[in-house]
Amino acid sequence: MNTSLMNQKNQTCIDMCNQCACACEACCTECMSNTEMAGMMGRCMMMCRDCVSMCMMASMMMCRGSEFAKQMCEMCATVCDACAMECEKMGDKMTVCKECAEMCRKCAQECRNMMR
Numbered sequence: 001m002n003t004s005l006m007n008q009k010n011q012t013c014i015d016m017c018n019q020c021a022c023a024c025e026a027c028c029t030e031c032m033s034n035t036e037m038a039g040m041m042g043r044c045m046m047m048c049r050d051c052v053s054m055c056m057m058a059s060m061m062m063c064r065g066s067e068f069a070k071q072m073c074e075m076c077a078t079v080c081d082a083c084a085m086e087c088e089k090m091g092d093k094m095t096v097c098k099e100c101a102e103m104c105r106k107c108a109q110e111c112r113n114m115m116r
Contacts, residue, residue, distance in 0.1 A: 020103045031044055037094075043086055044086050048083060069114075077107075081105070
């Protein structure tokens with residue numbers, strides 16, 4: 001299968017990974033700027049940073065048709081789930097964390113769908 005066909009097949013997952021990375025960046029930035037709660041949000045920020053990296057790597061590997069894309073998507077789903085759990089802890093205090101958690105859950109599901 002050529003790369004352009006591979007990209008089309010995985011486009012939904014690529015798009016979701018990119019959207020999730022953006023949501024995690026926004027969440028991390030918001031958490032960093034909230035000086036009152038910054039201490040409580042350290043783990044949330046770290047998980048968001050890991051999730052951004054993982055989502056971007058999964059997206060790039062799918063775009064280039066890497067033979068390891070499915071394994072990367074499996075790892076991405078795991079990291080997205082962990083990030084969602086951490087962001088959900090902050091969701092009552094920060095709307096952006098709740099939105100990030102929802103996007104992470106959607107991305108994790110899409111990554112699992114891509115692995116089939």
